[in-house]
Amino acid sequence: MYAPGDVRVEDREDPKIFEPTDAIIRITATCICGSDLWPYRGVEPVDHNPMGHEYIGIVEETGDDVKNVKIGDFVVGSFVISDNTCEICQAGFQSKCVHAEFVAQIGTQAERARIPHADGTLVTTPGEPPADLVPSLLAASDVLGTGWFAADAAQAGPGKTVAVVGDGAVGLMAILAAKQLGAERVIAMSRHAERQKLARYYGATDIVEERGEDGVAKVKELTGGLGAHSVVEAVGTQESFMQAVGTTRGGGHLGYVGVNYDVKIPGIELFFAGIHTLGGPAPVRRYLPDLIQLIWDRKIDPGKVFDLTLPLEQAAAGYRAMDERRATKVLLTL
Numbered sequence: 001m002y003a004p005g006d007v008r009v010e011d012r013e014d015p016k017i018f019e020p021t022d023a024i025i026r027i028t029a030t031c032i033c034g035s036d037l038w039p040y041r042g043v044e045p046v047d048h049n050p051m052g053h054e055y056i057g058i059v060e061e062t063g064d065d066v067k068n069v070k071i072g073d074f075v076v077g078s079f080v081i082s083d084n085t086c087e088i089c090q091a092g093f094q095s096k097c098v099h100a101e102f103v104a105q106i107g108t109q110a111e112r113a114r115i116p117h118a119d120g121t122l123v124t125t126p127g128e129p130p131a132d133l134v135p136s137l138l139a140a141s142d143v144l145g146t147g148w149f150a151a152d153a154a155q156a157g158p159g160k161t162v163a164v165v166g167d168g169a170v171g172l173m174a175i176l177a178a179k180q181l182g183a184e185r186v187i188a189m190s191r192h193a194e195r196q197k198l199a200r201y202y203g204a205t206d207i208v209e210e211r212g213e214d215g216v217a218k219v220k221e222l223t224g225g226l227g228a229h230s231v232v233e234a235v236g237t238q239e240s241f242m243q244a245v246g247t248t249r250g251g252g253h254l255g256y257v258g259v260n261y262d263v264k265i266p267g268i269e270l271f272f273a274g275i276h277t278l279g280g281p282a283p284v285r286r287y288l289p290d291l292i293q294l295i296w297d298r299k300i301d302p303g304k305v306f307d308l309t310l311p312l313e314q315a316a317a318g319y320r321a322m323d324e325r326r327a328t329k330v331l332l333t334l
């Protein structure tokens, strides 16, 4: 991305092994994330940056210390580099690893990428995936893992009513996760007809179109005046965040994964809400082995969040489609 709104596909030097813990992967599919729209829209600074942090592919080269993956393995990686061995990783928060590094700075909207801490970051699939599983495995790299973390952080589970604020790819994946985790009722907050349909496909039992205070009132009405036990915030704006706080019942859990620039949470509102909150960049690595297996066994089908597929050369058109909300999520083929 040369500058906001200016995406170009160009030839760059092939990545090389720098550290003995690195691997080079040949990327077989990548995609555009909602968070890539922040620099695209000029909210986050950008100046000739490589782009992309979601990826699946084949290991082409490994450093001398790499043991868990070998040349020829098909792998899915998290959008945050992690060693998976430090105390933070062992506690399940790999996105805050002492060696954490955002893959966005490496840029996986590319043919190849150098993945540091390959042993900790990459997870092998049981084999070369059939073509129809490619979108779902790619989704595991970020949106599925992030939506799953959000639902888990919100303690979605049996007997719970879960409300999901946001109908983008992550919100839809949180709905899928809530259903898999056994939630009794899943309320999708969406006013987009196509996304409502997908939300129902993934397990939403109710749709709320109202936003802000009206949205909060509607969820309270649906829950006997109490609010939802579990709420996922998957947008990251002032309105959506406060809607999520207001929707959570006293003692309930809010999982927030929308990247929130310039959101100001009034301390007094959070204080009187009396809720648990957990969020941030999702430790996707914690969930990857289980998610890969669920996809491999065809128990979940997260790949449906991709509603536009383009060759990598047409990445700029993909960004435009997502920016104009003509596409929920764009898959780039190589």
Ligand SMILES: [Zn+2]
Pocket: 082, 083, 084, 085, 086, 087, 088, 089, 090, 094, 096, 097, 098, 099
């Ligand atoms: Zn670590």
